Amino acid sequence: MKAAVIHQFGGPEVFCYEEVPEPQPGSGEVVVKVAACGINRYDLYLRMGAVFKDLAFPHVLGADVAGEVVAIGPQVSGFEEGDAVIISPGYPVDPADWSIRPMNRAPSFEVTGTHTWGGNAEYVRMPARFVLKDETHLPAPEVAAMPLVLMTAVHAVETLGQVVEGARVLVQAGASGSGHACIQVARVLGARVATTVGSPDKVDLVRAAGAELVINHRTQDFAAEVLEWTDGVGVDVVVDCVGGSVFAGNLKALRVGGIFVNFGLVGGIKAELNFRELFFRQLQLRGSFMGSTEELKRGLHWLAEGAVKAHVDRTYPLRDAAEAHRYIESRAVKGKVVLIP
Numbered sequence: 587m588k589a590a591v592i593h594q595f596g597g598p599e600v601f602c603y604e605e606v607p608e609p610q611p612g613s614g615e616v617v618v619k620v621a622a623c624g625i626n627r628y629d630l631y632l633r634m635g636a637v638f639k640d641l642a643f644p645h646v647l648g649a650d651v652a653g654e655v656v657a658i659g660p661q662v663s664g665f666e667e668g669d670a671v672i673i674s675p676g677y678p679v680d681p682a683d684w685s686i687r688p689m690n691r692a693p694s695f696e697v698t699g700t701h702t703w704g705g706n707a708e709y710v711r712m713p714a715r716f717v718l719k720d721e722t723h724l725p726a727p728e729v730a731a732m733p734l735v736l737m738t739a740v741h742a743v744e745t746l747g748q749v750v751e752g753a754r755v756l757v758q759a760g761a762s763g764s765g766h767a768c769i770q771v772a773r774v775l776g777a778r779v780a781t782t783v784g785s786p787d788k789v790d791l792v793r794a795a796g797a798e799l800v801i802n803h804r805t806q807d808f809a810a811e812v813l814e815w816t817d818g819v820g821v822d823v824v825v826d827c828v829g830g831s832v833f834a835g836n837l838k839a840l841r842v843g844g845i846f847v848n849f850g851l852v853g854g855i856k857a858e859l860n861f862r863e864l865f866f867r868q869l870q871l872r873g874s875f876m877g878s879t880e881e882l883k884r885g886l887h888w889l890a891e892g893a894v895k896a897h898v899d900r901t902y903p904l905r906d907a908a909e910a911h912r913y914i915e916s917r918a919v920k921g922k923v924v925l926i927p
């Protein structure tokens with residue numbers, strides 16, 4: 587089969603579109619023909635060698651796959667060839683961890699396509715228990731755009747952020763793949779949402795997702811804008827994928843007793859914490875990594891209903907994976923970029 591393979595860490599130029607052996611299903615596994623594979627910022631970090639140094643090369647990235655079952659291994663029930671499916675964007679790779687709950691706290695839990703080959707290929711092999719029937723009836727690129735960011739958004743916004751009807755929420759980087767999903771999940775839960783963007787051409791997208799207050803972080807002080815929006819009180823929850831560069835402002839924007847959920851570091855890995863501010867204002871800091879199969883299913887249900895929508899900014903043929911990564915790196919991307927084998 588053809589795959590976008592990396593043989594070393596580095597920039598987008600390390601992708602090689604080449605022939606590799608087609609996967610065969612082992613016991614408990616299925617092989618899925620990839621119709622579309624969404625790209626996440628995580629794939630870029632992995633490609634650069636910024637997450638793990640121990641990948642075995644050649645390697646194939648890609649966590650978000652929509653496709654069809656084409657081969658079924660022994661000890662698999664509930665699937666037939668031709669089933670439209672979505673693969674879980676994260677799971678515990680060690681079967682000894684499969685009963686651990688919540689799943690994303692299992693020691694061997696990782697993003698799909700990290701130490702196993704992912705979906706930047708014509709076919710991908712997966713344990714059948716982490717393959718879901720696709721009941722969305724949406725085009726494959728829209729489906730493949732969503733699993734990882736939906737799993738993340740449900741876990742970060744609902745489970746850890748405890749967002750409920752009427753809550754006021756600040757979502758950082760609202761036009762990012764993950765931010766766009768977080769805005770929509772917060773809206774489904776009945777919250778009012780403020781968000782940040784880095785350019786005016788992203789405003790329409792985040793408004794359509796349901797953001798009430800849109801702040802251009804390049805020209806406006808987001809914390810001051812959020813405080814004004816909340817009559818000086820601050821938001822109940824900040825959902826943040828940016829990290830270091832906005833940490834101080836994020837804490838300023840929270841109300842007393844507010845919840846800060848971080849799941850990303852696109853704006854820096856470090857920040858300073860003032861402990862007086864932390865305990866005087868009774869802030870709650872929570873770290874969020876991916877989510878459970880139940881949280882993924884909850885998000886996919888909203889996607890199928892139309893309560894949450896994918897925004898596929900661009901699709902690229904798989905052979906142009908490098909171009910697709912460059913586009914995401916440029917920061918111009920609105921929503922998601924998807925590869926088509």
Ligand SMILES: NC(=O)c1ccc[n+]([C@@H]2O[C@H](COP(=O)([O-])OP(=O)(O)OC[C@H]3O[C@@H](n4cnc5c(N)ncnc54)[C@H](OP(=O)(O)O)[C@@H]3O)[C@@H](O)[C@H]2O)c1
Pocket residue numbers: 626627628734735738759761762763764765782783784785788827828831849850851852853854874875876877914917918919921
């Ligand atoms: N923990 C988890 O489970 C999880 C899940 C999903 C994503 N993440 C993390 O969340 C972050 C975002 O991922 P994503 O896939 O949503 O990203 P993405 O779609 O590539 O969007 C990232 C956006 O962040 C904004 N940004 C703000 N400060 C930035 C900076 N200094 N450099 C570059 N961009 C900056 C940019 O938008 P503007 O120009 O509009 O500001 C950029 O387009 C990443 O760190 C990713 O690893 C974590």
